Amino acid sequence: MAAIQRHQMLEPGDGVVVGLSGGPDSVALGHILLRLRPELDLQLYLAHLHHGLRGQSAERDLALIQALAEKWQLPLAIERADVRGLARRRKLSLEEAGREARHAFLEGTRSSVGARRIALGHHADDAIETFLINLLRGAAAGGLSGIPPVRGAIIRPLIESTRPAILAYLQAHQLPWREDPSNRDLRFLRNRIRHQLLPELEALNPGVRKVLYRTLTALFEEDQALDWAAEKILGPAAVKGAEGLSWPRERLLAAPAGLRLVWYRRQIERWRGHLLGFSQAHLLALDALVCGPRPQAEIHLPGGLRARRSYENIELVTAKPAPSSTASELELMLPVPGRVIWPLSKSQSASITAEFASEPPRFSKARPMTAGKGDPQSRLGHCHAWLDPDRLPGPVSIRRFRPGDRIQPLGLAGTRKLKDVFMELKIPSDLRKVWPVIVAGSEIVWVPGYRIARRFKLEADCRRPLRLDFHWQ
Structure with missing residues:
Protein backbone atom coordinates (compact mmCIF):
# COMPACT_ATOMS: atom_id res chain seq x y z
CA MET A 1 0.00 0.00 0.00
CA GLU A 221 14.39 10.29 -9.82
CA GLU A 222 17.16 12.06 -11.75
CA ASP A 223 15.77 10.71 -15.01
CA GLN A 224 12.31 12.03 -14.13
CA ALA A 225 13.85 15.47 -13.58
CA LEU A 226 15.61 15.28 -16.97
CA ASP A 227 12.34 14.27 -18.65
CA TRP A 228 10.64 17.30 -17.15
CA ALA A 229 13.48 19.63 -18.20
CA ALA A 230 13.59 18.24 -21.75
CA GLU A 231 9.86 18.75 -22.18
CA LYS A 232 10.01 22.29 -20.79
CA ILE A 233 13.00 23.35 -22.89
CA LEU A 234 12.34 21.54 -26.17
CA GLY A 235 8.55 21.20 -26.09
CA PRO A 236 6.63 18.28 -27.62
CA ALA A 237 7.09 16.85 -31.09
CA ALA A 238 4.32 17.39 -33.62
CA VAL A 239 2.24 14.20 -33.83
CA LYS A 240 1.19 13.32 -37.38
CA GLY A 241 -1.64 11.00 -36.37
CA ALA A 242 -0.79 7.31 -36.66
CA GLU A 243 1.81 8.14 -39.30
CA GLY A 244 4.53 9.39 -36.98
CA LEU A 245 6.25 12.38 -35.40
CA SER A 246 7.84 15.50 -36.83
CA TRP A 247 10.04 18.22 -35.36
CA PRO A 248 12.37 21.01 -36.55
CA ARG A 249 16.09 20.25 -36.38
CA GLU A 250 17.04 23.78 -35.30
CA ARG A 251 15.23 23.43 -31.97
CA LEU A 252 17.22 20.31 -31.07
CA LEU A 253 20.65 21.61 -32.05
CA ALA A 254 20.43 24.34 -29.42
CA ALA A 255 20.10 21.77 -26.60
CA PRO A 256 22.87 19.71 -24.94
CA ALA A 257 23.33 16.19 -26.35
CA GLY A 258 22.21 14.51 -23.13
CA LEU A 259 18.95 16.44 -23.10
CA ARG A 260 18.31 15.56 -26.74
CA LEU A 261 18.64 11.83 -25.98
CA VAL A 262 16.20 12.09 -23.08
CA TRP A 263 13.79 14.00 -25.31
CA TYR A 264 13.93 11.42 -28.15
CA ARG A 265 13.15 8.63 -25.72
CA ARG A 266 10.28 10.53 -24.17
CA GLN A 267 8.65 11.42 -27.51
CA ILE A 268 8.94 7.88 -28.88
CA GLU A 269 7.51 6.37 -25.71
CA ARG A 270 4.62 8.83 -25.62
CA TRP A 271 3.72 8.13 -29.25
CA ARG A 272 4.13 4.32 -29.24
CA GLY A 273 3.19 3.69 -25.60
CA HIS A 274 6.40 1.73 -24.95
CA LEU A 275 10.11 1.52 -25.80
CA LEU A 276 10.35 -2.18 -26.60
CA GLY A 277 13.51 -2.96 -28.56
CA PHE A 278 15.09 0.48 -28.09
CA SER A 279 18.55 0.85 -26.57
CA GLN A 280 20.94 3.74 -26.02
CA ALA A 281 22.63 2.83 -29.31
CA HIS A 282 19.41 3.53 -31.22
CA LEU A 283 18.99 6.94 -29.57
CA LEU A 284 22.61 7.80 -30.39
CA ALA A 285 22.03 6.79 -34.02
CA LEU A 286 18.98 9.07 -34.12
CA ASP A 287 21.04 11.92 -32.67
CA ALA A 288 23.75 11.36 -35.28
CA LEU A 289 21.09 11.67 -37.98
CA VAL A 290 19.89 14.96 -36.47
CA CYS A 291 23.35 16.48 -36.01
CA GLY A 292 25.22 14.94 -38.94
CA PRO A 293 26.33 16.70 -42.14
CA ARG A 294 23.98 14.91 -44.56
CA PRO A 295 20.93 17.08 -45.37
CA GLN A 296 18.86 14.04 -46.41
CA ALA A 297 19.26 10.68 -44.73
CA GLU A 298 17.27 7.84 -43.20
CA ILE A 299 17.91 5.14 -40.59
CA HIS A 300 15.99 2.07 -39.46
CA LEU A 301 14.88 1.75 -35.83
CA PRO A 302 13.20 -1.05 -33.81
CA GLY A 303 9.55 -1.86 -34.33
CA GLY A 304 9.54 -1.11 -38.06
CA LEU A 305 10.24 2.59 -37.49
CA ARG A 306 12.29 4.85 -39.74
CA ALA A 307 13.85 8.16 -38.79
CA ARG A 308 14.16 10.50 -41.73
CA ARG A 309 15.94 13.81 -42.09
CA SER A 310 14.92 16.16 -44.86
CA TYR A 311 17.07 19.27 -44.59
CA GLU A 312 15.85 21.10 -41.47
CA ASN A 313 12.98 18.76 -40.62
CA ILE A 314 13.15 15.41 -38.78
CA GLU A 315 10.43 12.77 -39.06
CA LEU A 316 9.84 9.47 -37.31
CA VAL A 317 7.49 7.32 -39.37
CA THR A 318 6.10 3.81 -39.19
CA ALA A 319 6.75 2.84 -42.77
CA LYS A 320 8.19 4.21 -45.95
CA PRO A 321 5.48 4.76 -48.57
CA ALA A 322 5.77 2.30 -51.40
CA PRO A 323 6.57 4.04 -54.69
CA SER A 324 3.70 4.01 -57.15
CA SER A 325 4.32 2.41 -60.52
CA THR A 326 2.34 5.27 -62.08
CA ALA A 327 4.02 8.03 -60.08
CA SER A 328 5.11 9.97 -63.17
CA GLU A 329 1.98 9.30 -65.26
CA LEU A 330 -0.58 11.52 -63.53
CA GLU A 331 -1.51 14.55 -65.66
CA LEU A 332 -4.51 16.84 -65.18
CA MET A 333 -5.82 19.58 -67.48
CA LEU A 334 -5.93 23.04 -65.87
CA PRO A 335 -8.94 24.99 -67.17
CA VAL A 336 -8.21 28.63 -67.92
CA PRO A 337 -9.85 30.13 -65.97
CA GLY A 338 -10.30 27.30 -63.49
CA ARG A 339 -8.95 25.36 -60.52
CA VAL A 340 -7.43 21.92 -59.89
CA ILE A 341 -6.75 20.08 -56.61
CA TRP A 342 -3.36 18.38 -56.90
CA PRO A 343 -2.53 15.41 -54.59
CA LEU A 344 0.77 15.63 -52.68
CA SER A 345 0.21 12.71 -50.29
CA LYS A 346 -2.62 10.68 -48.79
CA SER A 347 -3.41 13.51 -46.38
CA GLN A 348 -2.22 16.65 -48.19
CA SER A 349 -3.02 18.42 -51.44
CA ALA A 350 -2.49 21.72 -53.21
CA SER A 351 -4.87 24.05 -54.99
CA ILE A 352 -3.67 25.38 -58.37
CA THR A 353 -5.77 28.17 -59.87
CA ALA A 354 -5.61 29.97 -63.23
CA GLU A 355 -7.36 33.31 -63.77
CA PHE A 356 -7.11 36.32 -66.07
CA ALA A 357 -6.40 39.77 -64.64
CA SER A 358 -7.82 43.04 -65.94
CA GLU A 359 -4.60 44.92 -65.24
CA PRO A 360 -0.95 43.94 -65.65
CA PRO A 361 0.95 43.14 -62.43
CA ARG A 362 3.99 44.92 -61.09
CA PHE A 363 6.16 41.83 -61.46
CA SER A 364 6.47 39.41 -64.35
CA LYS A 365 7.97 36.38 -62.63
CA ALA A 366 7.08 34.01 -59.82
CA ARG A 367 8.19 34.82 -56.34
CA PRO A 368 10.84 32.17 -55.64
CA MET A 369 10.37 29.97 -52.62
CA THR A 370 12.81 30.75 -49.83
CA ALA A 371 15.19 27.82 -49.49
CA GLY A 372 15.69 28.54 -45.83
CA LYS A 373 14.73 26.87 -42.58
CA GLY A 374 11.51 25.10 -41.73
CA ASP A 375 9.43 22.45 -43.45
CA PRO A 376 8.51 22.85 -47.15
CA GLN A 377 4.89 23.79 -46.46
CA SER A 378 5.78 26.67 -44.14
CA ARG A 379 8.49 27.88 -46.53
CA LEU A 380 6.28 27.71 -49.58
CA GLY A 381 3.02 29.03 -48.20
CA HIS A 382 1.30 30.64 -51.18
CA CYS A 383 3.17 31.49 -54.38
CA HIS A 384 2.08 32.67 -57.81
CA ALA A 385 3.31 33.31 -61.34
CA TRP A 386 2.30 35.79 -64.08
CA LEU A 387 2.32 34.61 -67.70
CA ASP A 388 1.48 35.83 -71.18
CA PRO A 389 -1.24 33.37 -72.31
CA ASP A 390 -0.77 34.28 -75.97
CA ARG A 391 2.70 32.74 -75.88
CA LEU A 392 1.52 29.35 -74.59
CA PRO A 393 1.94 26.66 -77.30
CA GLY A 394 -1.08 24.63 -76.20
CA PRO A 395 -3.55 23.84 -73.39
CA VAL A 396 -2.23 24.15 -69.85
CA SER A 397 -1.91 20.96 -67.80
CA ILE A 398 -0.27 19.79 -64.58
CA ARG A 399 1.91 16.71 -64.36
CA ARG A 400 4.57 15.19 -62.16
CA PHE A 401 8.32 15.35 -62.54
CA ARG A 402 9.86 13.16 -65.23
CA PRO A 403 13.53 12.19 -65.50
CA GLY A 404 15.36 14.60 -67.79
CA ASP A 405 12.94 17.53 -67.23
CA ARG A 406 14.56 20.93 -67.84
CA ILE A 407 13.36 24.55 -67.66
CA GLN A 408 14.66 27.82 -69.15
CA PRO A 409 14.23 30.05 -66.06
CA LEU A 410 13.46 33.73 -66.44
CA GLY A 411 16.48 35.86 -65.56
CA LEU A 412 19.02 33.07 -65.91
CA ALA A 413 21.06 31.95 -68.90
CA GLY A 414 20.57 28.49 -70.39
CA THR A 415 18.45 25.68 -68.99
CA ARG A 416 18.39 23.92 -65.64
CA LYS A 417 17.52 20.38 -64.66
CA LEU A 418 14.43 20.23 -62.47
CA LYS A 419 16.34 17.77 -60.30
CA ASP A 420 18.82 20.56 -59.50
CA VAL A 421 15.98 23.05 -58.96
CA PHE A 422 14.37 20.74 -56.38
CA MET A 423 17.68 20.39 -54.56
CA GLU A 424 18.16 24.17 -54.53
CA LEU A 425 14.68 24.64 -53.09
CA LYS A 426 15.29 21.87 -50.52
CA ILE A 427 12.18 19.98 -51.54
CA PRO A 428 12.33 16.54 -49.84
CA SER A 429 13.00 13.57 -52.10
CA ASP A 430 9.59 11.98 -51.48
CA LEU A 431 7.83 15.23 -52.49
CA ARG A 432 9.87 15.63 -55.69
CA LYS A 433 8.10 12.63 -57.20
CA VAL A 434 4.69 14.30 -56.78
CA TRP A 435 5.56 18.00 -57.08
CA PRO A 436 3.40 19.73 -59.72
CA VAL A 437 5.00 20.79 -62.98
CA ILE A 438 2.92 23.24 -65.07
CA VAL A 439 3.24 22.59 -68.80
CA ALA A 440 1.75 23.83 -72.06
CA GLY A 441 2.06 21.34 -74.86
CA SER A 442 5.42 19.70 -74.26
CA GLU A 443 7.08 22.75 -72.67
CA ILE A 444 7.51 23.41 -68.95
CA VAL A 445 5.92 26.75 -68.06
CA TRP A 446 6.37 26.96 -64.29
CA VAL A 447 7.41 24.96 -61.24
CA PRO A 448 5.59 26.30 -58.15
CA GLY A 449 8.06 28.00 -55.85
CA TYR A 450 10.50 28.71 -58.69
CA ARG A 451 10.74 31.08 -61.67
CA ILE A 452 8.59 30.85 -64.78
CA ALA A 453 10.12 29.79 -68.08
CA ARG A 454 11.72 32.70 -69.94
CA ARG A 455 9.66 32.55 -73.14
CA PHE A 456 6.34 32.99 -71.30
CA LYS A 457 7.21 36.22 -69.50
CA LEU A 458 4.83 39.18 -69.64
CA GLU A 459 5.53 41.96 -72.10
CA ALA A 460 4.24 45.51 -71.82
CA ASP A 461 1.70 44.98 -74.61
CA CYS A 462 0.04 41.91 -72.98
CA ARG A 463 -3.69 42.62 -72.78
CA ARG A 464 -4.82 39.60 -70.72
CA PRO A 465 -2.21 38.65 -68.10
CA LEU A 466 -2.67 35.12 -66.75
CA ARG A 467 -2.06 34.51 -63.05
CA LEU A 468 -1.34 31.03 -61.68
CA ASP A 469 -1.69 30.49 -57.92
CA PHE A 470 -0.33 27.58 -55.91
CA HIS A 471 -1.67 27.07 -52.38
CA TRP A 472 -0.64 24.13 -50.19
CA GLN A 473 -3.73 23.01 -48.28
Missing part, protein backbone atom coordinates in the same frame (compact mmCIF):
# COMPACT_ATOMS: atom_id res chain seq x y z
CA ALA A 2 2.94 2.35 0.70
CA ALA A 3 4.20 2.16 -2.90
CA ILE A 4 0.67 2.73 -4.24
CA GLN A 5 0.34 5.91 -2.18
CA ARG A 6 3.90 7.16 -2.75
CA HIS A 7 3.64 6.90 -6.52
CA GLN A 8 -0.06 7.88 -6.73
CA MET A 9 -0.93 4.70 -8.61
CA LEU A 10 -4.63 4.46 -7.83
CA GLU A 11 -7.60 6.71 -7.22
CA PRO A 12 -10.93 5.74 -5.65
CA GLY A 13 -13.23 4.11 -8.21
CA ASP A 14 -10.43 3.14 -10.61
CA GLY A 15 -10.87 0.29 -13.05
CA VAL A 16 -7.77 -1.95 -13.02
CA VAL A 17 -6.80 -4.76 -15.40
CA VAL A 18 -4.53 -7.18 -13.49
CA GLY A 19 -2.05 -9.09 -15.64
CA LEU A 20 -2.16 -12.63 -14.24
CA SER A 21 0.42 -15.19 -15.41
CA GLY A 22 -0.08 -17.68 -12.58
CA GLY A 23 3.39 -17.02 -11.16
CA PRO A 24 3.94 -15.97 -7.53
CA ASP A 25 4.24 -12.24 -8.28
CA SER A 26 1.00 -11.87 -10.24
CA VAL A 27 -1.00 -14.10 -7.86
CA ALA A 28 0.15 -12.01 -4.88
CA LEU A 29 -0.67 -8.81 -6.78
CA GLY A 30 -4.18 -10.01 -7.63
CA HIS A 31 -4.87 -10.99 -4.02
CA ILE A 32 -3.53 -7.69 -2.61
CA LEU A 33 -5.70 -5.63 -4.97
CA LEU A 34 -8.68 -7.84 -4.13
CA ARG A 35 -8.17 -6.98 -0.44
CA LEU A 36 -7.84 -3.27 -1.29
CA ARG A 37 -10.96 -3.28 -3.47
CA PRO A 38 -13.48 -2.29 -0.75
CA GLU A 39 -11.26 0.50 0.60
CA LEU A 40 -10.53 2.06 -2.81
CA ASP A 41 -13.78 1.03 -4.54
CA LEU A 42 -11.77 -0.65 -7.32
CA GLN A 43 -13.24 -2.34 -10.38
CA LEU A 44 -10.94 -5.32 -11.00
CA TYR A 45 -10.52 -7.38 -14.18
CA LEU A 46 -8.11 -10.30 -14.56
CA ALA A 47 -6.31 -10.85 -17.88
CA HIS A 48 -4.17 -13.80 -19.03
CA LEU A 49 -2.30 -14.22 -22.31
CA HIS A 50 -1.53 -17.81 -23.35
CA HIS A 51 1.74 -17.54 -25.30
CA GLY A 52 1.42 -20.92 -27.01
CA LEU A 53 4.99 -21.87 -26.07
CA ARG A 54 5.04 -24.31 -23.13
CA GLY A 55 2.52 -27.00 -24.02
CA GLN A 56 0.78 -28.67 -21.07
CA SER A 57 2.63 -26.51 -18.55
CA ALA A 58 0.92 -23.42 -20.01
CA GLU A 59 -2.45 -25.22 -19.91
CA ARG A 60 -1.96 -25.89 -16.19
CA ASP A 61 -1.15 -22.19 -15.68
CA LEU A 62 -4.45 -21.34 -17.36
CA ALA A 63 -6.38 -23.82 -15.21
CA LEU A 64 -5.00 -22.24 -12.02
CA ILE A 65 -5.92 -18.74 -13.21
CA GLN A 66 -9.46 -19.81 -14.08
CA ALA A 67 -9.80 -21.34 -10.60
CA LEU A 68 -8.56 -18.13 -8.94
CA ALA A 69 -10.92 -15.98 -11.02
CA GLU A 70 -13.83 -18.17 -9.96
CA LYS A 71 -12.78 -18.13 -6.29
CA TRP A 72 -12.26 -14.35 -6.29
CA GLN A 73 -15.42 -13.82 -8.38
CA LEU A 74 -13.64 -11.54 -10.84
CA PRO A 75 -14.09 -11.31 -14.62
CA LEU A 76 -11.27 -12.95 -16.60
CA ALA A 77 -10.11 -12.11 -20.14
CA ILE A 78 -8.13 -14.86 -21.91
CA GLU A 79 -6.38 -14.71 -25.27
CA ARG A 80 -4.14 -17.19 -27.08
CA ALA A 81 -1.22 -15.76 -29.04
CA ASP A 82 1.22 -17.24 -31.55
CA VAL A 83 4.32 -15.65 -30.04
CA ARG A 84 6.69 -17.84 -32.05
CA GLY A 85 5.00 -16.76 -35.27
CA LEU A 86 5.08 -13.11 -34.20
CA ALA A 87 8.81 -13.38 -33.47
CA ARG A 88 9.40 -14.88 -36.91
CA ARG A 89 7.33 -12.27 -38.74
CA ARG A 90 8.75 -9.29 -36.87
CA LYS A 91 12.30 -10.69 -36.59
CA LEU A 92 12.21 -10.43 -32.79
CA SER A 93 13.49 -12.68 -30.03
CA LEU A 94 10.86 -14.81 -28.28
CA GLU A 95 11.24 -12.60 -25.21
CA GLU A 96 10.66 -9.40 -27.21
CA ALA A 97 7.74 -10.91 -29.11
CA GLY A 98 6.16 -12.08 -25.85
CA ARG A 99 6.43 -8.59 -24.33
CA GLU A 100 4.92 -7.02 -27.44
CA ALA A 101 2.02 -9.51 -27.50
CA ARG A 102 1.32 -8.98 -23.79
CA HIS A 103 1.39 -5.21 -24.14
CA ALA A 104 -1.09 -5.30 -27.04
CA PHE A 105 -3.40 -7.74 -25.23
CA LEU A 106 -3.43 -5.88 -21.91
CA GLU A 107 -3.92 -2.49 -23.55
CA GLY A 108 -6.72 -3.91 -25.69
CA THR A 109 -8.40 -5.37 -22.60
CA ARG A 110 -8.06 -2.09 -20.72
CA SER A 111 -9.65 -0.21 -23.60
CA SER A 112 -12.51 -2.69 -24.00
CA VAL A 113 -13.53 -2.60 -20.30
CA GLY A 114 -12.89 1.13 -19.88
CA ALA A 115 -10.29 0.72 -17.11
CA ARG A 116 -7.77 3.44 -16.24
CA ARG A 117 -4.92 1.20 -15.09
CA ILE A 118 -3.03 -1.99 -15.94
CA ALA A 119 -1.39 -3.58 -12.87
CA LEU A 120 1.70 -5.77 -13.33
CA GLY A 121 3.56 -7.85 -10.75
CA HIS A 122 7.14 -6.59 -11.19
CA HIS A 123 8.98 -6.28 -7.88
CA ALA A 124 12.27 -4.91 -6.51
CA ASP A 125 14.33 -7.95 -7.55
CA ASP A 126 12.99 -7.63 -11.12
CA ALA A 127 14.08 -3.98 -11.11
CA ILE A 128 17.58 -4.92 -9.89
CA GLU A 129 17.93 -7.61 -12.58
CA THR A 130 16.77 -5.16 -15.25
CA PHE A 131 19.31 -2.61 -13.99
CA LEU A 132 22.13 -5.16 -14.37
CA ILE A 133 20.92 -6.33 -17.80
CA ASN A 134 20.90 -2.75 -19.10
CA LEU A 135 24.26 -2.03 -17.48
CA LEU A 136 25.82 -4.99 -19.30
CA ARG A 137 24.21 -3.99 -22.61
CA GLY A 138 25.02 -0.29 -22.22
CA ALA A 139 22.45 2.28 -21.20
CA ALA A 140 22.07 5.85 -19.99
CA ALA A 141 20.27 6.97 -16.82
CA GLY A 142 16.86 6.14 -18.29
CA GLY A 143 17.79 2.51 -18.90
CA LEU A 144 19.68 2.17 -15.62
CA SER A 145 16.74 3.45 -13.58
CA GLY A 146 15.21 -0.02 -13.67
CA ILE A 147 11.48 -0.57 -14.01
CA PRO A 148 9.36 2.55 -13.40
CA PRO A 149 6.59 2.28 -10.77
CA VAL A 150 4.20 4.09 -13.14
CA ARG A 151 4.43 4.44 -16.91
CA GLY A 152 1.35 5.67 -18.70
CA ALA A 153 -1.56 3.41 -17.74
CA ILE A 154 0.76 0.74 -16.27
CA ILE A 155 1.31 0.53 -12.51
CA ARG A 156 3.53 -1.82 -10.49
CA PRO A 157 2.27 -1.92 -6.89
CA LEU A 158 4.90 -4.52 -5.82
CA ILE A 159 7.90 -2.60 -7.15
CA GLU A 160 9.29 -1.95 -3.65
CA SER A 161 8.68 -5.52 -2.42
CA THR A 162 11.32 -8.28 -2.58
CA ARG A 163 10.87 -11.80 -3.93
CA PRO A 164 11.23 -13.40 -0.44
CA ALA A 165 8.58 -11.03 0.96
CA ILE A 166 6.18 -11.97 -1.85
CA LEU A 167 6.69 -15.71 -1.26
CA ALA A 168 6.11 -15.19 2.46
CA TYR A 169 2.83 -13.37 1.67
CA LEU A 170 1.65 -16.26 -0.52
CA GLN A 171 2.41 -18.79 2.18
CA ALA A 172 0.75 -16.70 4.89
CA HIS A 173 -2.48 -16.53 2.85
CA GLN A 174 -2.21 -20.12 1.55
CA LEU A 175 -2.32 -19.01 -2.08
CA PRO A 176 -1.37 -21.41 -4.89
CA TRP A 177 0.96 -20.39 -7.71
CA ARG A 178 2.82 -21.86 -10.65
CA GLU A 179 6.56 -21.82 -11.31
CA ASP A 180 7.61 -21.26 -14.92
CA PRO A 181 10.32 -23.87 -15.70
CA SER A 182 11.95 -21.42 -18.13
CA ASN A 183 12.87 -19.21 -15.15
CA ARG A 184 15.75 -21.62 -14.46
CA ASP A 185 16.93 -21.84 -18.07
CA LEU A 186 20.44 -20.35 -18.07
CA ARG A 187 20.27 -19.62 -21.79
CA PHE A 188 18.42 -16.43 -20.83
CA LEU A 189 20.54 -13.53 -19.58
CA ARG A 190 18.07 -12.60 -16.84
CA ASN A 191 18.30 -16.09 -15.38
CA ARG A 192 22.10 -16.07 -15.44
CA ILE A 193 22.03 -12.76 -13.56
CA ARG A 194 19.48 -14.10 -11.05
CA HIS A 195 21.11 -17.46 -10.37
CA GLN A 196 24.81 -16.75 -10.99
CA LEU A 197 25.81 -13.06 -10.96
CA LEU A 198 23.74 -11.81 -8.01
CA PRO A 199 24.85 -14.64 -5.66
CA GLU A 200 28.47 -13.78 -6.54
CA LEU A 201 27.85 -10.10 -5.77
CA GLU A 202 26.16 -11.03 -2.48
CA ALA A 203 29.26 -13.01 -1.53
CA LEU A 204 31.21 -9.75 -1.84
CA ASN A 205 28.55 -7.59 -0.16
CA PRO A 206 25.57 -9.28 1.56
CA GLY A 207 23.60 -6.03 1.29
CA VAL A 208 24.24 -5.54 -2.43
CA ARG A 209 20.54 -5.79 -3.39
CA LYS A 210 19.65 -2.85 -1.14
CA VAL A 211 22.61 -0.87 -2.52
CA LEU A 212 21.58 -1.57 -6.12
CA TYR A 213 17.95 -0.69 -5.45
CA ARG A 214 18.91 2.63 -3.82
CA THR A 215 21.13 3.38 -6.82
CA LEU A 216 18.47 2.68 -9.44
CA THR A 217 15.90 4.63 -7.41
CA ALA A 218 18.20 7.67 -7.39
CA LEU A 219 18.77 7.28 -11.13
CA PHE A 220 15.02 7.05 -11.69
